[in-house]
Amino acid sequence: MFQRLIRRPEIGPLILLVAEFVIFSAMSPAFLSLSNLSNIMAFTVELGLMALAMTLLMTAGEFDLSIGSVFGFSAVLMWTLFNSAGISLEAAFAITMAVSLFIGWANGYITTLLAIPSFLVTLGMLLVVRGTALYITDGFPQRTWSGGHNWLTDGLAGSFYIGGFRFYSSFALFAFVAVVSGYVLSWTAFGNWLQAVGGNPNAAHARGVNVARTKIALFMLSSALAALAGITSSIRTAASNPNSGTGYELEVIAMVVIGGTVLTGGRGTIVGTVIGVFLLRVMRNGIVFVGVPGLAYNIFIGAIILGMMILRALFARRNGGGA
């Protein structure tokens, strides 16, 4: 039982996460304060939403490098539509989500129809989308929501207090998407298909699984959640910058692989990704608290990734390459 438990891919990052909490709270009592914990959660969910979709996509054997661009572009598009085109916030939101779904569909369609690696397709899309965001704004940040209540802004970025704890509604969204994606991956027939598609696409095809449609659906999910995350972030920070989200795709991929999802497809873990998301966000938050300059953040993230991968490789070798 213990042997089985320790072999699970999620156990390594979980130990690291616990270690982070122990070390940071020992070095700085303010780290465990309620306001800081709620802060961590608020920042976490925006990247977390993208990481959940990326987990499913990578399990199916594909990448999406365009999510950082979609993150920035969708917020810019929605607020530009709302500010300049004079349409309601709901309509601007609906149009933005439709555009993001189209971006995801294009990623998936080009990848599967022409058999071009998604790494290259989404790299191209990254530049196209980011370029579009810069072009329509002339590079200037957009005005966002200026106070007042709206069900959409409250629903995405609202918050309320439970005692001294500020609870962001976006965290509920993250928890919901995490539970749903975990369910889809492990319990549904679609989850079986996406694992098969990533593990052995020829076998999946030979069994009558529609490989292209499965992948396109996941690309669309990835784009849509990136848009949702970008919009949420723009409401929460009251800023919509065409450059926001730059480099997020790599941080998200790091969260996913640290959690135990394999880079080559076929196996993924939502629980691991949730741990990986917290691991990196807590690190970002904690090193500031203990007095490490924020600019040194990447050193620590890089070290975690390298350390995790080395440990995993050594472990795999000891277990004869399997599991």
Add this chain to the structure above:
Amino acid sequence: MTEQLIRMRGVNKFYGAVQALHDVNLDVGNREVVGLLGDNGAGKSTLIKVLSGAVPMSSGEIHVKGRKVAIRSTTDAIAAGIETIYQDSALVPQLSIARNLFLGREPIKGWKFLNRMDQELMEQVTRKLLKRVGIEKNIPPTTAISALSGGERQSVAIARAMYFESNLIILDEPTNNLGVAETQGVLRFVREMRDAGHSCIFIAHNIHHVFQVVDRIIVMRGGRVVADNIDPKTTTVQEVEMIITGESLLAGKAAAH
């Protein structure tokens, strides 16, 4: 001959200017195990690819149970009851035995839109099937394929064909890279499948394996069927080898037959 299951007529296949199949006719009866032999490049695998939907034929007709069918994809072939077990057995190594068995045809439990697999049923059926294909070891249905031996993987692929009641099971070099005990296992499955009412096309390099299980031997050479009614009970291995290499007069006789 018994009632006909598969009837291929005038099948041609061109790869560009190269003709891989010349006007091939092939019949398989109900409950019949047919051995398909030939040298490398004789057209065996092209013929099998056409029948299993992996490549489209250039011209010709395929009838299953007397009905003409259009086989354009592997899905079409599976729907027509033709199951092919390839050398690498087309399994997903990361997935469990049960998940592989039901891949593409997962049973759904509860509300349809929740798309929830009935894992209990899948594991229960898998356990029964594994016993039926002769895996004596008690392997849990949740074991990943990557943890199985070559013979065990072959058995899983065969179990899948049996469960979904395919009419015809094509075994493409099933005994390659297998140990003696595993080979005996595969040969035993072939006999059991025939007893259970399936037909089978058995392709192997090792003529001795073919001789042990088949009712009838078909030999191909240069993209043509050169003999299609060799009885393994009245013919020797040497005679068949001579037909394969084209050194025998029996070939002409059998083809004219």
